Amino acid sequence: WSVLARQVESWLVDTIWDVRASEWAWGCNAFWMAFIAANPDFPRGSWPNWNPKISLEGKFIESWMA
Numbered sequence: 001w002s003v004l005a006r007q008v009e010s011w012l013v014d015t016i017w018d019v020r021a022s023e024w025a026w027g028c029n030a031f032w033m034a035f036i037a038a039n040p041d042f043p044r045g046s047w048p049n050w051n052p053k054i055s056l057e058g059k060f061i062e063s064w065m066a
Contacts, residue, residue, distance in 0.1 A: 001038035002048070008034055013051045028054055032061040 008031040016024045031054055039047040043065065056065060 001034050005031055005034035005038055005050075009051055009054060013053050019053075025058060028058045029060045032058060032064070036061075036064055 008027055012024065012027040012031060016027060018024065031050075035047075035050065036042055039045075041047075056062070
């Protein structure tokens with residue numbers, strides 16, 4: 001899961017320039033799903049940093065953080 005999260009993160013920040021694009025929203029949700037699968041205690045404990053361009057927004061992560 002951590003490898004997938006890094007790959008999606010790279011794809012997002014290196015390929016999708018418009019954060020308003022539907023691909024950005026889809027990619028952020030995919031990133032957070034993989035990130036949480038790799039770090040199920042998030043936001044508690046320790047976890048790797050991610051690119052700050054990827055915000056804590058989107059259906060999946062907002063539900064996780066609620």
